[in-house]
Amino acid sequence: MNLKIKFIPYEKMKMDSFSDILRDVKENTIILIDAKLKPEEESEIIEKTMESVSEKFSGIELSSIDFAGEEEMNNFERFKNIIIERIIGKKRGMTIIGPAKIIHKIKKNPKELLLYM
């Protein structure tokens, strides 16, 4: 089985549709996005995935990591981070989306993601 890893900038992801991402995922591609997805985007991709589930495609494994470390920030750092993210237009972090048939589990620690394949 040919496994591919594809990097998609967040800006491109916003221009394309999640259906494009799912099309790649169905072809055994692991997608890396250079941002943490917003909750609405995560639920939208889950909805689209459910619409695509078939005998051949059982779904996705998805996980996001936050580079900014919001949980450990004080109020000033949090405010600064909000401003930075407003300027760059995305939440600093990374998202991995891959086919569930290949990625069996993604274990998430606050600062790292571990893929079980």
Next chain:
Amino acid sequence: MVLKHIRNLKNRFSSIVSRIFRKKRDIRIGLYGPVNSGKTTLANRICMDWLGEEMGSASVVPHETREIQTKEKVQIKSNGKSLTFNLVDTPGIATKIDFEDFLKFGLKKTEAKSRAKEATRGVIEAIKWLDRMDMVLVVLDSTKDPINQVNITILGNLDARNIPLLIVSNKADVRKSSTTKIRNAFPGYDVIGISAKTGQNMKDLYGSLLKKL
């Protein structure tokens, strides 16, 4: 991209409109969570405690609840206060549904395929219903690692919609249950450890529910 923005604006507008009109109708409390976390068992426990009848069937086979189920006019009482609401049990949220997983539970291939199809529709329906909730009990299995994307997505979506929530750390009757793990994973949220199966700590849950609303 433009279409996506229009859709987002439309969703926000309909959410605001539904919230304005929601004030005039009954309160809806939803049970959300990953698959097999005990949402229906909790719904049954609440309904048995206050209505004397169960709400739906619970099973060890994943995706037993594949449609939204509502029980109307549930009235709970605690410390002299009372609250009447419509209880909404939702299908478990998942990012993958493999019909072959159901075969391990003895289902025939055709049954498994049909269950998988219904389950996918259930997940979509559950997500769509989020906007209709006045409050959500996020039911998590306290015997499992709480840091997974489904839990994070549910909590994130509720926060983004400003829907009050309470995390229910279920299955406290099981030896490897850990409510502390859930508290540590999601600091800043109210977490209450219960067993929907045995009824352990349900009084505290009712008390917390009344405080939240």
